[in-house]
Amino acid sequence: MPGEFALIDKYFARPTPSAVLGPGDDCALLQPTPGKQLAVTTDMLVAGTHFLPDTNPKNLGWKALAVNLSDLAAMGAQPRWVTLAGAMPSVDEAWIAQFAEGFFACAAEYGVDVVGGDTTKGPLNLCITAMGEVEPGQALRRDGAKPGDQIWVSGRPGLASLGLAHLQGRIKLPEPWPRLCVAALEKPRPRVALGLALNGIASAAIDVSDGLLADLGHIAERSACAAAVKLVQLPHLKELAGSGETYNAELRRFALDCQLAGGDDYELCFTAPGTQSLAIAQIAARLELPLWNIGEMVAGPAGEVSVFDPDGKPVEFARKGYDHFGNQA
Amino acid sequence: MPGEFALIDKYFARPTPSAVLGPGDDCALLQPTPGKQLAVTTDMLVAGTHFLPDTNPKNLGWKALAVNLSDLAAMGAQPRWVTLAGAMPSVDEAWIAQFAEGFFACAAEYGVDVVGGDTTKGPLNLCITAMGEVEPGQALRRDGAKPGDQIWVSGRPGLASLGLAHLQGRIKLPEPWPRLCVAALEKPRPRVALGLALNGIASAAIDVSDGLLADLGHIAERSACAAAVKLVQLPHLKELAGSGETYNAELRRFALDCQLAGGDDYELCFTAPGTQSLAIAQIAARLELPLWNIGEMVAGPAGEVSVFDPDGKPVEFARKGYDHFGNQA
Numbered sequence: 001m002p003g004e005f006a007l008i009d010k011y012f013a014r015p016t017p018s019a020v021l022g023p024g025d026d027c028a029l030l031q032p033t034p035g036k037q038l039a040v041t042t043d044m045l046v047a048g049t050h051f052l053p054d055t056n057p058k059n060l061g062w063k064a065l066a067v068n069l070s071d072l073a074a075m076g077a078q079p080r081w082v083t084l085a086g087a088m089p090s091v092d093e094a095w096i097a098q099f100a101e102g103f104f105a106c107a108a109e110y111g112v113d114v115v116g117g118d119t120t121k122g123p124l125n126l127c128i129t130a131m132g133e134v135e136p137g138q139a140l141r142r143d144g145a146k147p148g149d150q151i152w153v154s155g156r157p158g159l160a161s162l163g164l165a166h167l168q169g170r171i172k173l174p175e176p177w178p179r180l181c182v183a184a185l186e187k188p189r190p191r192v193a194l195g196l197a198l199n200g201i202a203s204a205a206i207d208v209s210d211g212l213l214a215d216l217g218h219i220a221e222r223s224a225c226a227a228a229v230k231l232v233q234l235p236h237l238k239e240l241a242g243s244g245e246t247y248n249a250e251l252r253r254f255a256l257d258c259q260l261a262g263g264d265d266y267e268l269c270f271t272a273p274g275t276q277s278l279a280i281a282q283i284a285a286r287l288e289l290p291l292w293n294i295g296e297m298v299a300g301p302a303g304e305v306s307v308f309d310p311d312g313k314p315v316e317f318a319r320k321g322y323d324h325f326g327n328q329a
Numbered sequence: 330m331p332g333e334f335a336l337i338d339k340y341f342a343r344p345t346p347s348a349v350l351g352p353g354d355d356c357a358l359l360q361p362t363p364g365k366q367l368a369v370t371t372d373m374l375v376a377g378t379h380f381l382p383d384t385n386p387k388n389l390g391w392k393a394l395a396v397n398l399s400d401l402a403a404m405g406a407q408p409r410w411v412t413l414a415g416a417m418p419s420v421d422e423a424w425i426a427q428f429a430e431g432f433f434a435c436a437a438e439y440g441v442d443v444v445g446g447d448t449t450k451g452p453l454n455l456c457i458t459a460m461g462e463v464e465p466g467q468a469l470r471r472d473g474a475k476p477g478d479q480i481w482v483s484g485r486p487g488l489a490s491l492g493l494a495h496l497q498g499r500i501k502l503p504e505p506w507p508r509l510c511v512a513a514l515e516k517p518r519p520r521v522a523l524g525l526a527l528n529g530i531a532s533a534a535i536d537v538s539d540g541l542l543a544d545l546g547h548i549a550e551r552s553a554c555a556a557a558v559k560l561v562q563l564p565h566l567k568e569l570a571g572s573g574e575t576y577n578a579e580l581r582r583f584a585l586d587c588q589l590a591g592g593d594d595y596e597l598c599f600t601a602p603g604t605q606s607l608a609i610a611q612i613a614a615r616l617e618l619p620l621w622n623i624g625e626m627v628a629g630p631a632g633e634v635s636v637f638d639p640d641g642k643p644v645e646f647a648r649k650g651y652d653h654f655g656n657q658a
Contacts, residue, residue, distance in 0.1 A: 020465075025472075027370040029366050030368075030369060037349055038358070046416050046451030075358070118372050118373045125451060125454045
């Protein structure tokens with residue numbers, strides 16, 4: 001059985017054309033683009049907390065990197081470099097080979113080089129640090145939203161939660177939703193092109209990893225205002241629950257809950273002045289990615305997120321987001 | 330009990346004067362110094378593999394950061410920024426507070442800002458990514474050593490292993506060694522000033538984290554030559570084993586083994602042409618840090634490290650370094 005160093009070389013030391021020096025030394029060496037700022041994010045994924053220990057390793061490899069690139073996307077940054085550290089209970093070469101395949105597939109798709117890493121023994125744990133570049137002053141921070149700004153979300157948040165519930169047998173999705181929802185869960189596509197397109201257009205942005213309302217709450221909190229979401233403006237998931245005689249009211253409620261509070265989606269939620277509506281519509285068309293105006297920022301207590309039904313009445317939701325220490329915030 | 334976000338804010342969100350934007354957004358934003366290269370390293374520390382679960386959390390906090398700064402030091406880089414990701418089985422505020430105290434003490438000592446992080450639930454695991462800056466072309470890589478270069482090591486490698494063995498009751502160190510060795514184990518001092526001083530002087534460098542012979546082997550491997558170490562030129566540890574009637578031959582042998590193969594030291598091993606001897610002596614004096622010329626690089630099989638006794642005879646050592654998957658390389 002090969003030792004640690006041989007394993008690293010075999011699966012993770014690949015050409016790093018964008019680095020001065022890649023894996024194999026005490027540090028990687030990178031040459032930042034003159035004048036740009038560096039955006040840095042780190043995420044730790046733990047077996048049993050973030051993924052099931054028997055998750056398909058190829059999917060896991062993709063997703064582990066994708067969730068970090070999503071943070072760069074939410075900042076409006078161009079992904080450049082990543083490091084990967086991993087603990088494994090034992091050397092399972094087949095598992096490592098598949099994990100590497102998924103990880104490098106995502107790296108290739110988004111043009112990032114894997115410049116360094118660390119491999120060690122321990123309960124299964126993956127920690128990725130991703131670095132990207134952004135023009136000074138252009139980064140999409142959480143703290144720039146203003147009352148009156150429109151609130152937008154990309155794609156269809158909630159699909160990942162629905163996919164998980166379907167896989168766990170808690171719900172049974174009708175066709176063609178199982179494939180769509182499981183793909184959203186297992187192979188999320190970080191909205192890098194959207195983040196880049198929103199440079200200079202969005203006033204604030206975040207990726208929807210903890211759930212739409214919770215993440216919108218983070219924007220509101222950091223921007224010292226409140227958010228008002230209109231149920232009727234949410235992305236359509238109505239077809240999912242059928243119609244007429246086949247209408248499944250329970251599934252409809254569950255889907256709405258996933259949409260508002262389900263985590264693991266990696267869509268972008270962002271705010272922008274109303275004057276940017278046309279520009280945003282053009283971005284949606286160009287990227288072939290639906291962008292939904294779901295409400296607006298309002299003056300009010302920092303971080304407060306309210307949801308209104310079609311009659312303008314506030315709706316209560318018990319579950320607002322996921323907290324890794326088990327508290328429902 | 331506070332949730333994840335509150336905990337992060339309470340203990341880890343501190344002022345980050347060297348960052349454009351610190352913790353609390355999707356990414357940190359950093360402004361690299363124009364013209365410099367970025368050195369990046371990541372290390373994962375697992376309870377039970379790298380430290381005992383009941384390790385004093387303040388010491389652990391110091392050490393977790395110090396071992397990463399040591400990689401920057403080995404590259405000759407000026408430490409600038411770090412991220413910290415951690416998994417914990419449960420929220421133990423007293424533990425977190427102490428860990429943060431040690432971590433930030435090390436950060437303050439070496440002038441780095443903690444710009445981002447991630448906290449999650451899981452078996453105790455810490456992953457740190459450290460970033461530093463170095464002038465293009467000045468980084469101390471592993472691949473620059475040439476036959477004829479002298480081999481140097483700082484401080485007294487082996488102390489950390491001796492400290493561990495003492496704490497575990499496997500050996501009993503005489504005074505004043507317990508304090509010195511346990512300090513080397515629990516509060517290693519990354520050789521940042523030495524790494525910076527060696528810019529333009531050393532031909533190759535590495536930090537001694539896996540053991541002196543193993544790490545020197547990495548330099549030899551990457552530099553496509555061999556290394557010859559002379560036992561008699563190693564840092565003196567003779568006093569440790571006593572003398573005359575109190576001489577402890579078993580402890581002497583154990584100490585030598587720790588010196589050559591004990592990990593966790595974080596001294597620098599480096600090579601330099603003989604013409605740099607005076608410059609190196611001056612660095613040693615200025616930093617008040619002993620630097621030992623322990624041998625020289627030679628033409629030979631890439632990666633081969635030989636050790637010679639005072640009579641010039643080769644000495645065999647079974648244990649050459651630590652591999653986290655349990656193989657003795």
